[in-house]
Amino acid sequence: MGRILIVSNRLPITVTRDESGVKVERSAGGLATGLKAAHESSGGLWIGWPGFSGELPAEQQAELEARYRELGVVPVPLTAEEEQRYYEGYCNGLLWPLFHGFLGQLPLDVPDWPVYQAVNERFADAIASHYQPGDLVWVHDYQLMLVPRLVRQRIPGARIGFFLHIPFPAPDTFRTLPAREQLLDGLLGADLVGFHTASYVRNFASSVLHVLGVNNDVDHIRWQGRASSLGVFPMGIDAKAFEALAHSFEASQLLAEFRGSTREQLLVGIDRLDYTKGIPRRLLAYERLLEQHPELHGRVRLVQVAVPSRTNVDAYADFRMQVDALVGRINGRFGSPQWAPLHYVYRGLSEAGVVALYRAADVMLVTPIKDGMNLVAKEFCAARSDEGGVLVLSEFAGAAAELAEALHVNPYDIERTAAAFHRALTLPRDERRTRMVAMRHRVFGYDVHHWVKAFIDSLEAASLRPDHVALKLTPAVDVDAAVTRLVEAPSLLLLLDYDGTLTPIVATPDLARPDDEVKALLEQVAGLPGVDVHVISGRSRDTLDEWLGALPVGLHAEHGFWSRAVGGEWKGRETLPDAWRPRALDILRDFAERTPGSLVEEKRSGIAWHYRMCDPEFGAFQANELRVHLSALLTNAPVELLSGDKVVELRPHGSNKGRVAQSLAKHMKEGTLAAAFGDDVTDEDMFAALPEGALSFHLGPAPSRAQFRLDSWRDVRSILSRLAERRAARV
Secondary structure, three states: OOOEEEEEEEOOEEEEEEOOEEEEEEOOOHHHHHHHHHHHHOOOEEEEEOOOOOOOOHHHHHHHHHHHHHHOEEEOOOOHHHHHHHHHHHHHHHHHHHHOOOHHHOOOOOOOHHHHHHHHHHHHHHHHHHOOOOOEEEEEOHHHOOHHHHHHHHOOOOEEEEEOOOOOOOHHHHOOOOOHHHHHHHHOOOOEEEEOOHHHHHHHHHHHHHHHOOOEOOOEEEEOOEEEEEEEOOOOOOHHHHHHHHOOHHHHHHHHHHHOOOOOEEEEEEEEOOHHHOHHHHHHHHHHHHHHOHHHOOOEEEEEEEEOOOOOOHHHHHHHHHHHHHHHHHHHHHOEOOEOOEEEEOOOOOHHHHHHHHHHOOEEEEOOOOEOOOHHHHHHHHHOOOOOOEEEEEOOEHHHHOOOOOEEEOOOOHHHHHHHHHHHHHOOHHHHHHHHHHHHHHHHHOOHHHHHHHHHHHHHHHHOOHHHOOOOOOOHHHHHHHHHHHHHOOEEEEEEOOEOOOEOOOOOHHHHOOOHHHHHHHHHHHOOOOEEEEEEOOOOHHHHHHHHOOOOOEEEEHHHOEEEOOOOOOEEOOOOOOOHHHHHHHHHHHHHHHOOOOEEEEOOOOEEEEOOOOOHHHHHHHHHHHHHHHHHHOOOOOEEEEEEOOEEEEEEOOOOHHHHHHHHHHOOOOOEEEEEEEOOHHHHHHHHHOOOOOEEEEEOOOOOOOOEEEOOHHHHHHHHHHHHHHHHHHO
């Protein structure tokens, strides 16, 4: 394995400056601790913002840079404005609430998107400047979602992984983002995209389908000519380190202070003061507990630690006022000179103080409204080597998928949450121990080191998959050479697909009418001496007649079942049995009725069911069902089933574009150069039937036998325009 380049918004260090100079200290925290071994053992680098801005004297700057090199970190500097607009504005003001489902917290305008883009570009530049062949690039979290694609553009063969540490929202929520396409495209630049839970993977895949229109398999998505694997990697903690810290001398002393001589049962909550953590609802449930169980007065106490967070953001200031008011109300309503039901701590605690509270707790309350994982729940289990204590855990925390033995609650249900608090306080000792033993086994077995190894192993495996190699567009110099061949050939046979090749793909078939530009272009090219132009399409002959019938081009409808020479009459292939047609048509019409947004297109030889206007997930599901029905129905019928871009089509056997291409090539005069342009699977028959020495052009990222790969229909029009201009100049 090569080096690991870890990329995160913040470096795992804290830089401070005082009168004595600049100090650099390692940061504590799950990510910094978990990735430390992988960072150091691979000889890699950690790239991120050092959290320090401002100019230093030359001597101190040199000292700081030397310390960076010693620690193996690469700083990406941010200005004060960028810190405000990128981090506080776009990341925490927009992405954080949206990804947690708090649409009411979203700003009315999103002016900071350009700054988010610029900072992501700077991170990608830093990666590219330090990258060495064989490195693994591991990008972390929502602040850097554009980075995988940006690195892919700079280093096409790089092995890139991305892990999201927060929830991925449901598609209807994600689609509210103005930059939704760019963010998904950014993530799909990675070889592996990892999430905490299977539900987040499903949300991501569904969003890709809804936003980008890309169908996906269970574990990977194909986009822009290459595949990205998806995986579930629930993050763990350094369980052994937490257990050791919990039994340290300092923690044991603090535990004795916390418990003192009190016989009160302690409920404990330790959270950042963030609206995602569910603190107000937790307080309301505790208030309900005291209302319903007066016998607990004087016998229980809730210790709520609220670590200040984003204090310069208005929404957080308002949230603090709400929590303060609830704390005051509960203590004022139930407290007495001898007893305070709620002890509220608005500050951070030392690591020893935190684990001491874990050990002191009879009941640990982890009840966020939404949380990507929530490592507090796992830390509590690791600290409880006495196998005591009860964990009350929100079903909306990612950890709930692993810690099944916790008492799960819906924090929106105040009554049942209060009942869960009471049950936790009265749970028999044997059951408490049984539950804790099972959770500790899982926390220690799937710790942060296991998480790192699982992700890195999966990333290495994903990067070796053949479909992770991007299908590249043909270099411009090679396209230019092909155009020169077309210009200089004595005579030309041009075979052109219509939808997606001459015109863009549109929502419904009727909207694909040719514009004036393409009609003028076809007329100009077909009017050149020695150039024979044919349009070969799956469209009906009536449609092609209406749209292109006045042009001097050959027309071939319904994949070649019908053909019409310039100025001639339509001629069809031999009549085939069509006993299958009424039954198939009934099925397609039935599916159209049951699938809003879909429609049936009847042709003289075949039938097509279009579902581009449908809900993407339901349309894809119905298309699969339809294919199963039709395959069973048409087992022995002289018809074949085609799956195209948002279309399921039936056509007579042998009606394919290859037969047209073969027939036209057979009648070419000597010295004629044939060239074909197409964008989907039905055009592969045409490419395969071309004579030796012909040119074939495929549009888009899908696999193809064509020699040249273009980006879109615009490239086809550009080639035809250049051909017309240069060939006319030779006459």
